[in-house]
Amino acid sequence: MVNKRKKFLIGAIGIALAIIWLIPFYLMVTNALKTKRNIFTDTLGLPKEYSFSNFVQAFQELEFLQTFMNSLLITASSIFIIIIFSSMAAYALNRNDGKLSNFIFLFFVAAMLIPFQSVMIPLVSIFGAVNMLNPVGLVFMYLGFGSSLAIFLYHGAMKSVPKALDEAATIDGCNPFQTFWYVIFPQLKPISVTVAILNVIWIWNDYLLPSLVIGGSDTETIPLRLFLFFGEYTTQWHLALAGLSISIIPVIIGYFIAQKQIIAGVSEGAVK
């Protein structure tokens, strides 16, 4: 009896906290559907009349389809090369034990200590000098910043891929690339999902790096566009909030589809 009552109490606290956690989203969506005057007179209530035109205008001014595609292209290509190249590197390091491999591995791990702000100024200067302040340069930068954690995770996972697999593949006549691609890489699928999830969350939402590299161009990603849009409409909350809501929709859809994998991936990435 006592146990049941206690459980009920914990459950009630949990639900209360969940409501508090959701309030900012509730306020964003309800106010995005109001007219400007309606927000001014009544911020807390539901909309008096639904003003979907806010969403239409925000969608157009954000050029949302174009910006969405830019974000998608940059995020997908970065993750693709991070996964391929980091898993290859981790494979080489794991299968060649020795001082050199140890040193290279430590080098990558140590690089995780370097904050982005400490390298951004020379980074922009160097890439600017060779005309690489464009989406291709940006994707290469994501490989540079993202490979350390990915190699670290792959390196841990490689330990449980038996070396007998390599030997069998070699006997069957595979060269090192074939061995890796057809035999080893498929074994690493669970950790590839983790690496992909951690990097999607980071790259999709990243603001500072892309603002320095592709800011002002027509390849701008969602956060960059949103920043400009918000600056224009700070005093017109109905439009600003509609823009924010639109930007969040893809993320929420993704979250509902892959919720389990996302939470498992984050857990794995953080705990290791």
Place this chain on the structure above:
Amino acid sequence: MRNKGLSYWLFLAPVLLALSFVVIIPLLYGTFYSFTNWDGITAEGFVGLSHYIELFQDSEFLNALKFTTLFSIASILLINFFGLSLALIVTSKLKSSNFLRTVFFMPNLIGGLILGFIWQFVFVKVFASIGDILGLQFLQGWLSTTETGFWGLVILMTWQLSGYVMIIYIAYLQGIPNELLEAADIDGASAFQKFMKVKFPLVAPAFTVSLFLTLSNSFKLYDQNLALTDGGPFNSTQMVAMDIVRTAFTDNEMAYAQAKAVVFFIIVAVFSLTQVYYNKKKEVDL
């Protein structure tokens, strides 16, 4: 792949090149140029330590450093308190556990910029409305003073990162063998005793991970700072990361900004290394 031949280097080449050009070379290059009068393109001469001397007399930088430190302390305490509490709630075998976990984690998928803008609305418009209705003066004018800007940022970060840290605590809480808890039950331990004597020592490694994560996230914060307070009023809520960005790209003082960036790197590295060292010593194996 046994011999360190051509294929070994081919497998490593892409990431080694990327890391070198994106992180290592800029770090060395930047450190070198922080001792010159570099303008982002060329440097005409050495200025020795003068940027470093200047920065320790620069009230804006020192203010940013102090604000960032206080903000990090407040955030770390609150995030870990809420993160552990949420984890304990979610792992109490409730019917709603899955739903709760989903909700608490959600803010972490959304960019800091968007979260900052949403909370700007909450603090500026919603707080003011509630203040009007309830006649509470302190809910007016949020983000327009240094204190409300500070607590605004702390609230935003606590709301966002508690769910992240919760996931870490859950992983460790679920790693506790059931036999231990059952044994404690048989011995007549109360829920509080079970938490203090069994769960707490076993989730200690989770503190390491969470502390490291929250410290590094709070100390390097930029997006939320930009979106929520934009450093205002009068740069009083400007954190170190934003100060570096502004010095470089608004004031165009590249070499000086880079000197700040080098100091920033040293602080972050010292923190991280100390923490890793400490926690490696403290962790108990199951």
